[in-house]
Amino acid sequence: MTSKLLIAFVLGAASWSMPTWLSAAGTIEIGCVAPLTGPQAHLGKDIENGARLAVDAINASTPTIGGQPVQFVLLVEDDQADPKTATVVAQKLVDEGVKGVVGHLNSGASIPASRIYAENGVPQVSPASTAVAYTNQGFDTTYRLMANDSQQGKALGQYATRLGKRVAVVDDRTAYGQGLIDEVVKSVEASGGKVVGREYTTDKSTDFTAILTSLKAKRPDVVVFGGMDPQAAPMVRQMRTLGMKTPFMGGDGMQSAEFIKLAGPAAEGAIGSSPGLPLEQMPGGADFTKRFGERFGKVQIYAPFSHDAAVVLIQAMLRAGSAEPKQYLPELVKTQFDGVIGPIAFDAKGDLRDGPVTLYEVKGGQWQPVETIGGPAAK
Amino acid sequence: MDVLLQQLINGLILGSLYALVALGYTMVYGILELINFAHGEIVMVGAMVSVSVLAALTAAGVPVALALPLALAAAVVVCVVAGVLVERVAYRPLRNAPRLAPLITAIGVSIVLQNLAMIFWGRQYLSFPPVIEVQVYDVLGATVSNIQILILIVAALTMGGLLLLVNRTRLGRAMRATAQNREVAGLMGVDVNRVIAATFIVGSALAAVAGLLIASYYGIAHYNMGFLLGLKAFSAAVLGGIGNIPGALLGGLLLGVIESLGAGYIGDLTGGFLGSHYQDIFAFLILILVLTFRPSGLLGERVADRA
Numbered sequence: 001m002t003s004k005l006l007i008a009f010v011l012g013a014a015s016w017s018m019p020t021w022l023s024a025a026g027t028i029e030i031g032c033v034a035p036l037t038g039p040q041a042h043l044g045k046d047i048e049n050g051a052r053l054a055v056d057a058i059n060a061s062t063p064t065i066g067g068q069p070v071q072f073v074l075l076v077e078d079d080q081a082d083p084k085t086a087t088v089v090a091q092k093l094v095d096e097g098v099k100g101v102v103g104h105l106n107s108g109a110s111i112p113a114s115r116i117y118a119e120n121g122v123p124q125v126s127p128a129s130t131a132v133a134y135t136n137q138g139f140d141t142t143y144r145l146m147a148n149d150s151q152q153g154k155a156l157g158q159y160a161t162r163l164g165k166r167v168a169v170v171d172d173r174t175a176y177g178q179g180l181i182d183e184v185v186k187s188v189e190a191s192g193g194k195v196v197g198r199e200y201t202t203d204k205s206t207d208f209t210a211i212l213t214s215l216k217a218k219r220p221d222v223v224v225f226g227g228m229d230p231q232a233a234p235m236v237r238q239m240r241t242l243g244m245k246t247p248f249m250g251g252d253g254m255q256s257a258e259f260i261k262l263a264g265p266a267a268e269g270a271i272g273s274s275p276g277l278p279l280e281q282m283p284g285g286a287d288f289t290k291r292f293g294e295r296f297g298k299v300q301i302y303a304p305f306s307h308d309a310a311v312v313l314i315q316a317m318l319r320a321g322s323a324e325p326k327q328y329l330p331e332l333v334k335t336q337f338d339g340v341i342g343p344i345a346f347d348a349k350g351d352l353r354d355g356p357v358t359l360y361e362v363k364g365g366q367w368q369p370v371e372t373i374g375g376p377a378a379k
Numbered sequence: 380m381d382v383l384l385q386q387l388i389n390g391l392i393l394g395s396l397y398a399l400v401a402l403g404y405t406m407v408y409g410i411l412e413l414i415n416f417a418h419g420e421i422v423m424v425g426a427m428v429s430v431s432v433l434a435a436l437t438a439a440g441v442p443v444a445l446a447l448p449l450a451l452a453a454a455v456v457v458c459v460v461a462g463v464l465v466e467r468v469a470y471r472p473l474r475n476a477p478r479l480a481p482l483i484t485a486i487g488v489s490i491v492l493q494n495l496a497m498i499f500w501g502r503q504y505l506s507f508p509p510v511i512e513v514q515v516y517d518v519l520g521a522t523v524s525n526i527q528i529l530i531l532i533v534a535a536l537t538m539g540g541l542l543l544l545v546n547r548t549r550l551g552r553a554m555r556a557t558a559q560n561r562e563v564a565g566l567m568g569v570d571v572n573r574v575i576a577a578t579f580i581v582g583s584a585l586a587a588v589a590g591l592l593i594a595s596y597y598g599i600a601h602y603n604m605g606f607l608l609g610l611k612a613f614s615a616a617v618l619g620g621i622g623n624i625p626g627a628l629l630g631g632l633l634l635g636v637i638e639s640l641g642a643g644y645i646g647d648l649t650g651g652f653l654g655s656h657y658q659d660i661f662a663f664l665i666l667i668l669v670l671t672f673r674p675s676g677l678l679g680e681r682v683a684d685r686a
Binding site for chain 1: 381385386392393501502506508509515527596597601603604638639640641642643655656658
């Protein structure tokens, strides 16, 4: 009996320490978190696929750190776009010893999770979180590859005022939606427009007839929505059902293929902004589309960004000659890299330097780029 | 003024939808004194089935005039089967158990149905195919769309049919008798099990119609849509008087109008303190108020005599 217990104990202790033993021999884990289930699953999967494409390509080139061959492993987790789940999943990844994280998607998830990563010194590069608050927390582990919402909101507000001076806004009360609309409001007022009405909804609602009716009465020239495509699509549909012909604008949460699919013919003419360049105009866009298309199909929005996030993390490790966050973090800060999305460099807070914002319009059932604001060329 | 009219019209449409679903709750409560929490999920099943069937049919090139009724028929069939199954498996064994047992079972059935739908259809939103071309009409400054008119007509026809069934047919008489006193009705020759099954069948058919209308109105359907809707419809039934069919109609319409007006004006009323994202609290505020001040509802409840 005691010998069986002893054997069990030894085996258990061995299997417990085995992962770290294996890691020491050359496996480096990188976390990747996004909503893989739920209404935003198509976007979360996009992030996973982009990161996977990068990691597999790098592994195929037999990288070495400190003379030892290493292989990178992507640990993928689902945060369901929920702030509570995001913290649980972040803790799980940290406990499993990830050396860096690509994620999350939603700002509402990235912000609470970033606290956990920061406490454990794990660098986090978000391919999609745009809320200004994310890099404003004073952590040295938060980075992002998209222009943040102060730039995006500014671009949206300026464009909206061009369509008309009377602007109505709706936000979904999440960290992302609220933050974006706050910036849009500031920008509209700075551009000489007037916010004639502001209404609220949630990221789970489907009935917007009451708030749209209330906004319709204020005769806006344009309606701007801060939120994701599962709300944006029924909202624009209900606008058309209420007889509102007003132009509909939204942020990167709406600028997806799923929006057009859910909204049907009502999507025509909608304008969405997205930080970053249009895929076709990205320096690495054509090649990326081809490589991604062969393996995963159509790019939704974020795949090029998660791809570059993984590359940037790994490259910092390779340059520093170590996968330990304390060692490679200084290299990450100094990143100067031409990724698929364009030139990548971080400012003091971890934001992307000179991040461009592109405005797209739905024409003939497809998103077509209309204008790019900002970016390194615009200096 | 035209804003108020528009909100009222929206409220009437929303109210018709609530009324359709509330009827299912009220009929079952009248006969069994059971709050069928799973009813909201039956509506969800109806919505999901009709959206899936419609999408498949239109993709196969079937003309809209044929695809819509077929989708409706498919939804009705699936919902009726689900409703009867639920009654046989979950509620009948507990027919004589203390009232708490079927109540908890109903909540359990609701969770089971939600998860089955999630497994079957996935967690993403389904889009109602844009087969009905939206045409908007101007009415005294407010706009009404053809979809809204369609909802009103279909809801009115369905509810009228139900009233006819309950008041002018033998089955209806049997239902009313069973609702009044189950044992005596049994003694008078009413097959109580059949009547209860018929109640669930009718309720589930109504739920299927409501599901299709809701999916067409909002344009989307997803596995989670039944829960909150069921609770609100139940509040509507209580508002009108539980067990009382005209009560469910009145309660539904009233609740729809109150919710619509409330969501539209709450920002102005509270000076910006509460925003329109608190739209959902109205149904539950009403439920609390009704249960506190007039628990029998506006038109009085009609439940079995226990003498």
